[in-house]
Amino acid sequence: MPSLILRVRLFDDDDTPLARHAVTVEMFDLSSGTWRAFVEARTDDKGAIDTRFDLARLSIGKPGPALRLVEPGTPARVLSPGPMLSVTGRARDILADFGEVERLGETGFDRLDSGGARRDTVAGLARKAGVPQTSILRNVSLNPRLGTVLGSTVSRPAPVEAVRDPVARATLDPGIAAEIETMRAINIDAAAKLTDRDRIIATREHELSLKTTALSEALARAVAAEDKLKTAAAAPAVKTADVQTVFTSIGTKLGDTQAALTAAKTPFRIGNIRVDLKGTLDDSGKIVLGRPDPDGSGVSVDMAPDTSARGDATVAVPDVTGLTLSAARRVLRSVGLRLDTASQTMKPDAAAHGAALRQTPAAGSRTPHGGTVLVVFANVPDA
Numbered sequence: 001m002p003s004l005i006l007r008v009r010l011f012d013d014d015d016t017p018l019a020r021h022a023v024t025v026e027m028f029d030l031s032s033g034t035w036r037a038f039v040e041a042r043t044d045d046k047g048a049i050d051t052r053f054d055l056a057r058l059s060i061g062k063p064g065p066a067l068r069l070v071e072p073g074t075p076a077r078v079l080s081p082g083p084m085l086s087v088t089g090r091a092r093d094i095l096a097d098f099g100e101v102e103r104l105g106e107t108g109f110d111r112l113d114s115g116g117a118r119r120d121t122v123a124g125l126a127r128k129a130g131v132p133q134t135s136i137l138r139n140v141s142l143n144p145r146l147g148t149v150l151g152s153t154v155s156r157p158a159p160v161e162a163v164r165d166p167v168a169r170a171t172l173d174p175g176i177a178a179e180i181e182t183m184r185a186i187n188i189d190a191a192a193k194l195t196d197r198d199r200i201i202a203t204r205e206h207e208l209s210l211k212t213t214a215l216s217e218a219l220a221r222a223v224a225a226e227d228k229l230k231t232a233a234a235a236p237a238v239k240t241a242d243v244q245t246v247f248t249s250i251g252t253k254l255g256d257t258q259a260a261l262t263a264a265k266t267p268f269r270i271g272n273i274r275v276d277l278k279g280t281l282d283d284s285g286k287i288v289l290g291r292p293d294p295d296g297s298g299v300s301v302d303m304a305p306d307t308s309a310r311g312d313a314t315v316a317v318p319d320v321t322g323l324t325l326s327a328a329r330r331v332l333r334s335v336g337l338r339l340d341t342a343s344q345t346m347k348p349d350a351a352a353h354g355a356a357l358r359q360t361p362a363a364g365s366r367t368p369h370g371g372t373v374l375v376v377f378a379n380v381p382d383a
Contacts, residue, residue: 002091004053008069008080008098010043011127013134017047018103023079024070025096031061035068035076052093069098071123077108079124100127106345107134107141138381183348190352194324197355201327208334215264222257229253233275240286250275262313319363320375321356328356328375336369343379351378 006025010018025039038060041049071077083096101124108123125133229250254273280288315335320328329339344357351357360374361367 001054001056002087002093004055005051005088005093005095006039006041006053006083006098007048007050007095008083009046009048009100010079010124011047011100011102013103013105013107013132015102015130015132017043017045019043019045019047021047021103022072023049024072026068026070026076027058027060028064028066029060029062030064035070036060055094067096069101069124076120077123078111078120079103080126100129101125102127102133104134104137107137109137135382186348190355193322193352194355197323198327201323201331205330205334240288242286246287247275313369314366315369317359317361317363317365317367317373320359320373321363323356324354325356325377332373337367338370338372340372340374342374342376344376346378346380348380351380353378353380 008023010021010023012018021043023041023043024037025041026035026037028034029036038058039051039053041051043049067083068078069080069083071079080098080101083098086095086097087093088095103124104122108121110118111120111122113119127133315337317337318331318335320331323331325339325341332339346357355378357376357378359376367373
């Protein structure tokens with residue numbers, strides 16, 4: 001029995017391949033009068049799906065000659081109402097190719113039947129290379145008069161110049177021209193605010209640089225102190241010490257240093273430390289330090305930090321609202337945190353495009369070092 005080959009390639013509203021996106025291919029069941037899913041797939045890194053389905057495994061009661069590509073959800077969001085069908089190969093396999101589809105996202109619109117009733121949502125259109133249709137639909141939705149002017153370009157004779165540039169026809173409408181100027185003013189104001197934010201970020205970065213320098217100097221002093229301990233341990237004088245006393249003393253010093261780093265709220269912690277002592281262990285359990293041994297024997301121990309006592313290794317979450325993506329990442333990285341992003345579509349007068357709207361965890365709260373902060377950025381569509 002021939003197989004059914006399904007192919008499609010999805011694009012986002014900015015004309016880039018839509019990777020790792022889940023879709024479902026549905027077939028119309030004549031026995032129940034409903035669409036039923038029979039293949040679920042996910043696009044690859046290039047936004048493509050190329051899969052084969054054995055028709056012998058088809059469990060639909062009475063399949064009709066109709067396929068469609070949808071996104072999961074209720075009501076159905078239809079990316080493509082039907083494929084291009086052909087027969088291929090020696091096995092006479094059925095090729096259902098949905099072609100290149102542009103996903104409309106939130107710009108999707110309801111499809112009406114011949115009686116004007118809503119049936120399902122159109123969430124995708126056949127892709128037109130280089131001309132994202134989502135932007136065109138969004139602009140017409142935000143400015144209905146623009147759609148009227150564009151429609152009039154087709155219905156009425158016009159000079160060649162006007163047909164080539166339908167947006168130039170729109171500028172003849174004083175209302176549209178005023179709205180365009182308002183949007184330009186909003187963009188200029190938003191750019192000025194972002195510039196001011198970047199200046200604040202640069203100041204904060206300078207302050208962090210000074211603190212980092214001070215911390216580096218403190219670490220250098222700690223290394224020098226550790227070198228002194230090693231030098232003292234390697235002294236040629238023969239001394240006898242109890243094993244417990246020696247390593248308890250070393251552990252106490254390291255614990256004090258660890259506590260000092262924590263109190264200073266730095267993103268640094270002491271890791272594993274290896275201590276090599278010049279000497280031997282006698283029969284009484286004492287360490288004989290400083291005595292040279294022909295066989296090169298000595299005492300060595302690895303001291304690891306107690307991870308159960310590091311529950312306080314947290315940092316304060318900085319306030320990144322209003323910052324750009326790159327600025328927010330720099331601020332969070334400076335205190336040892338990572339950035340996770342999300343976006344929210346906003347009206348042009350509600351927020352500046354690319355500015356952070358809110359964050360989780362909230363500013364001022366404490367979170368484990370190396371943790372992730374989710375920041376939602378504004379997506380303001382072009383007018």
